[in-house]
Amino acid sequence: MRRPSLAPIAAALPQTVPFIGPESLERRLGQRFLARLGANESPFGAAASATAAMALALADGWKYGDPENHDLRLALAGHHGVASDQIVIGEGIDGLLGLAVRLYAAPAQTVVTSLGAYPTLNYHATGFGARIVSVPYRDHAEDLLALAAAARRDNAAIVYLANPDNPMGSWHSASAVTQFIEAVPQTTLILLDEAYGEFAPAGIMPPLDTSRPNLLRLRTFSKAHGLAGLRCGYAIGERQTIASFERVRNHFGVNALAQAGAIAALADAGHLGRVLRDTTAAKHRIAAIASASGLTPLPSATNFVTIDCGRDAGFAQAILVALADLRVFIRKPMAPGLDHCIRISVGTAAELDLLASALPQAITATAALRPAG
Amino acid sequence: MRRPSLAPIAAALPQTVPFIGPESLERRLGQRFLARLGANESPFGAAASATAAMALALADGWKYGDPENHDLRLALAGHHGVASDQIVIGEGIDGLLGLAVRLYAAPAQTVVTSLGAYPTLNYHATGFGARIVSVPYRDHAEDLLALAAAARRDNAAIVYLANPDNPMGSWHSASAVTQFIEAVPQTTLILLDEAYGEFAPAGIMPPLDTSRPNLLRLRTFSKAHGLAGLRCGYAIGERQTIASFERVRNHFGVNALAQAGAIAALADAGHLGRVLRDTTAAKHRIAAIASASGLTPLPSATNFVTIDCGRDAGFAQAILVALADLRVFIRKPMAPGLDHCIRISVGTAAELDLLASALPQAITATAALRPAG
Numbered sequence: 130m131r132r133p134s135l136a137p138i139a140a141a142l143p144q145t146v147p148f149i150g151p152e153s154l155e156r157r158l159g160q161r162f163l164a165r166l167g168a169n170e171s172p173f174g175a176a177a178s179a180t181a182a183m184a185l186a187l188a189d190g191w192k193y194g195d196p197e198n199h200d201l202r203l204a205l206a207g208h209h210g211v212a213s214d215q216i217v218i219g220e221g222i223d224g225l226l227g228l229a230v231r232l233y234a235a236p237a238q239t240v241v242t243s244l245g246a247y248p249t250l251n252y253h254a255t256g257f258g259a260r261i262v263s264v265p266y267r268d269h270a271e272d273l274l275a276l277a278a279a280a281r282r283d284n285a286a287i288v289y290l291a292n293p294d295n296p297m298g299s300w301h302s303a304s305a306v307t308q309f310i311e312a313v314p315q316t317t318l319i320l321l322d323e324a325y326g327e328f329a330p331a332g333i334m335p336p337l338d339t340s341r342p343n344l345l346r347l348r349t350f351s352k353a354h355g356l357a358g359l360r361c362g363y364a365i366g367e368r369q370t371i372a373s374f375e376r377v378r379n380h381f382g383v384n385a386l387a388q389a390g391a392i393a394a395l396a397d398a399g400h401l402g403r404v405l406r407d408t409t410a411a412k413h414r415i416a417a418i419a420s421a422s423g424l425t426p427l428p429s430a431t432n433f434v435t436i437d438c439g440r441d442a443g444f445a446q447a448i449l450v451a452l453a454d455l456r457v458f459i460r461k462p463m464a465p466g467l468d469h470c471i472r473i474s475v476g477t478a479a480e481l482d483l484l485a486s487a488l489p490q491a492i493t494a495t496a497a498l499r500p501a502g
Numbered sequence: 503m504r505r506p507s508l509a510p511i512a513a514a515l516p517q518t519v520p521f522i523g524p525e526s527l528e529r530r531l532g533q534r535f536l537a538r539l540g541a542n543e544s545p546f547g548a549a550a551s552a553t554a555a556m557a558l559a560l561a562d563g564w565k566y567g568d569p570e571n572h573d574l575r576l577a578l579a580g581h582h583g584v585a586s587d588q589i590v591i592g593e594g595i596d597g598l599l600g601l602a603v604r605l606y607a608a609p610a611q612t613v614v615t616s617l618g619a620y621p622t623l624n625y626h627a628t629g630f631g632a633r634i635v636s637v638p639y640r641d642h643a644e645d646l647l648a649l650a651a652a653a654r655r656d657n658a659a660i661v662y663l664a665n666p667d668n669p670m671g672s673w674h675s676a677s678a679v680t681q682f683i684e685a686v687p688q689t690t691l692i693l694l695d696e697a698y699g700e701f702a703p704a705g706i707m708p709p710l711d712t713s714r715p716n717l718l719r720l721r722t723f724s725k726a727h728g729l730a731g732l733r734c735g736y737a738i739g740e741r742q743t744i745a746s747f748e749r750v751r752n753h754f755g756v757n758a759l760a761q762a763g764a765i766a767a768l769a770d771a772g773h774l775g776r777v778l779r780d781t782t783a784a785k786h787r788i789a790a791i792a793s794a795s796g797l798t799p800l801p802s803a804t805n806f807v808t809i810d811c812g813r814d815a816g817f818a819q820a821i822l823v824a825l826a827d828l829r830v831f832i833r834k835p836m837a838p839g840l841d842h843c844i845r846i847s848v849g850t851a852a853e854l855d856l857l858a859s860a861l862p863q864a865i866t867a868t869a870a871l872r873p874a875g
Binding site: 130131132133134135136137138139142143144145146148149150152153156165168170171172173174175180183184186187188189190191192193194195196197199220221223224227231232233234235236238256286287315316317318340341342343351355356357358359360369370372373375376377379380381382383384385386387390 | 503504505506507508509510511512515516517518519521522523525526529538541543544545546547548553556557559560561562563564565566567568569570572593594596597600604605606607608609611629659660688689690691713714715716724728729730731732733742743745746748749750752753754755756757758759760763
């Protein structure tokens with residue numbers, strides 16, 4: 130039997146993708162993780178007020194959500210001091226990245242990112258036929274000068290920057306980011322991913338400037354707000370750039386519960402404050418646990434700690450595998466230059482207790498397998 | 503200041519789209535609807551078991567949902583008697599239609615649909631630069647012979663058929679659909695939208711055939727299962743065709759609550775039985791209300807009744823507008839040949855009481871404005 134042909138761009142794509150969730154790993158390993166420290170989620174959960182709002186909204190779950198996301202955009206506009214038509218809501222930042230690439234990067238045009246940065250951006254860029262130019266990290270941070278230079282050199286359609294960064298946890302100052310923005314051509318769309326922005330100390334995020342057509346600030350309810358499972362992110366930008374998403378977004382795609390939960394979460398500054406405090410404490414504990422095992426925790430402006438394991442990529446990978454055997458889920462950067470590190474997300478006290486006992490065991494198990502470097 | 507250029511396909515798209523939700527209409531009208539009879543939702547709600555499962559899942563809302571949707575696919579596989587790798591989950595059928603077009607219709611290739619059929623299919627086809635060929639309805643039903651002929655003539659990339667149909671509520675027998683499937687070229691992907699399948703009497707839906715690479719059966723939890731706000735649909739098909747979605751889908755896009763709710767809903771045959779019974783009763787009542795006002799209800803295999811208003815499109819539109827003034831939300835087909843009709847979704851007893859009093863008033867108001875045809 131003959132079959133339909135894939136469109137040329139789709140035909141050229143990999144058949145499998147690297148998005149392996151902890152649940153898939155659990156199914157492969159045949160056991161549940163006891164510590165879930167790999168997805169940069171917030172184990173401190175959503176605000177009780179957000180959970181209550183979603184529980185209330187469940188009764189109306191038979192209705193399609195508002196396709197204009199009116200109330201949520203209004204709440205965000207008030208929160209950020211922008212107009213609601215300077216905001217677009219999407220199914221997480223992931224969804225918005227895909228739409229942005231589709232809108233602004235024609236096939237074969239260039240998307241500039243950092244080598245080892247957020248893989249979903251690459252997934253979408255490749256998925257729409259764009260050409261990816263990857264700039265190496267410099268001193269465990271995204272290299273702003275090199276990113277801007279690559280954008281200029283290739284007249285890039287898009288340049289991606291995460292600040293604070295994932296997977297390294299590093300950051301640049303607001304003034305450095307502002308200089309970067311000014312160094313990028315006005316015709317290159319800057320996707321400034323601020324998923325971890327709530328965790329960042331003061332002075333990292335530039336003031337919101339909605340006058341610049343080539344700048345989108347991407348935010349999410351998945352991290353500090355503890356709503357990863359609900360799928361709700363947003364972009365803030367100049368009106369006409371924001372309006373362009375109307376051409377391609379899945380208008381009924383943001384679920385009704387997410388809209389209700391996000392509005393409540395945004396209003397609950399008390400919960401957010403507690404999450405930030407607990408996140409900071411958990412990061413200090415992770416750093417101490419790593420140091421006690423002779424590893425080097427890197428400074429972090431996020432909700433995870435990236436740890437230099439001091440040897441090669443194989444050593445870091447072996448620690449990850451040994452931790453998984455001990456039912457501790459973490460992740461690690463995979464790109465050259467970063468791959469000697471592991472990345473550990475904040476966890477509850479019980480999860481970090483487990484990490485404290487498992488990490489030395491994992492290192493011992495790894496050392497037994499391999500000669501010293 | 504210069505600005506980034508839209509990619510050529512995006513640049514050619516309309517700046518605004520016709521997806522106006524009832525909430526938007528309420529904001530324009532300055533009052534809430536008292537009867538929400540226009541979105542083909544299920545006012546009988548989700549199963550209590552599904553709501554309970556989602557309430558339970560709220561506590562884990564801080565986790566990303568399983569990107570493989572493993573448990574839901576397994577439940578669906580058992581339910582439908584297929585393998586779980588013959589199923590892909592998406593953010594509603596809307597999301598899956600977009601992915602299918604992106605995968606299988608290259609720019610300028612042909613997508614065949616019916617003139618006035620589901621507009622979101624057209625939105626995606628246009629959105630990815632495809633060329634739409636629209637086949638007129640015949641006797642208020644999609645014209646299977648003409649659709650298959652158009653697919654053959656244009657060597658179409660995709661042909662879309664909804665059975666039962668929206669917006670007309672009409673249907674074809676399983677044997678007629680099977681003949682249609684066989685008449686379409688093997689290289690044309692058939693998107694068989696069965697969103698309303700649970701409402702269809704026996705003998706409408708062909709047996710599931712997962713051996714045919716060019717056939718996707720699209721189902722949803724938004725209609726009979728009462729989970730429209732949760733955004734969860736699925737496609738059943740041949741393995742390799744299903745696997746192709748891995749290349750482009752938003753892997754973390756289906757939210758965790760939807761996955762939990764859908765599994766519970768699928769298991770609750772008792773609730774589904776009550777919904778089908780209540781839906782049938784509500785359709786009978788809508789038909790009686792229409793007949794009492796001298797309008798002609800069309801037979802329906804869905805959860806709505808399409809009503810021939812007996813005059814021109816302007817008359818039908820005026821009834822819709824007059825009903826909105828009376829705080830009753832309905833919709834109507836807009837395409838030539840169908841636009842003399844209005845479409846009324848099932849409602850609660852209270853909503854249909856309101857419809858029973860409002861419809862004669864709306865017709866009177868309309869008649870006062872316009873001379874008889």
